Amino acid sequence: MTTTQVPEIELDHVSMRYQTDKSEVLALEEVTVDIRKGEFVSLLGPSGCGKTTLLRIMADLIQPTNGEIKIAGGTAKEARLAQKYGIVFQSPVLYDWRKIKKNITLPLEMMGIGKEEREKRVDSLLELVGLTDFKEKYPWQLSGGMQQRVAIARALAIEPEILLMDEPFSALDEFSRERLNEELLSIWSKVSNTVVFVTHSISEAIFLSDRVFVLSPHPGRLSAVVEIPLPRPRTKEMRNRKEFYELISEIRDSFEGV
Structure with missing residues (x-):
């Protein structure tokens, strides 16, 4: 449900390196994305590809090694201090x-x-x-x-203007997870904020999103940006449609080195 084409979140050539006791680890490399206001997007990729790191950078919880982040035209710190973020973690806490x-x-x-x-x-x-x-x-x-x-x-x-969600349903069984997907979209249709959703489930990303940002295995690079043309409101029956399976295949083919 995209309300405007103006970017709400802009990441320009963002990289993240961690220094360990033995070596330097490149977690993210040159990630550039624009997320529109009111858009629901997913960050999709295998474990260890930097999805959560990228989300934490957006939230101003950690600082990237290189690159620039803009939130609604300002800095991520300004957005955090202005309470523009709501964050949902993997555990309800x-x-x-x-x-x-x-x-x-x-x-x-x-x-x-x-x-x-x-x-x-x-x-x-x-x-x-x-x-x-x-x-x-x-x-x-x-x-x-x-x-x-x-x-x-x-x-x-x-x-909040922006809702950041870090694999919030990953600990649930498949039946509960699919039901929560439907409930989340129902909630989002009423509040209409920008959502960035981290997941390693291809079908979940497709069902929820306007666009899916596919990150490659370590180090995390942007492999593809996949538009999801499925109509809204989404229904569970859409998971059985030919278009849904075609999108799954498209995303699987987009992973670098797979």
């Missing part, structure tokens, strides 16, 4: 001693948002992710998929 509603409220408390506004915003998010009936439960009383929905709601609580 919920606080077991806080009830679901209180877990979602936490970032708003830290920002000093007033109680009335906090209550209004969190109740709306609980409805958005379908967890209103579970707001007084504790995280350990919820399934893994429900916990990730709480994590998504918490990330959206600050009303």
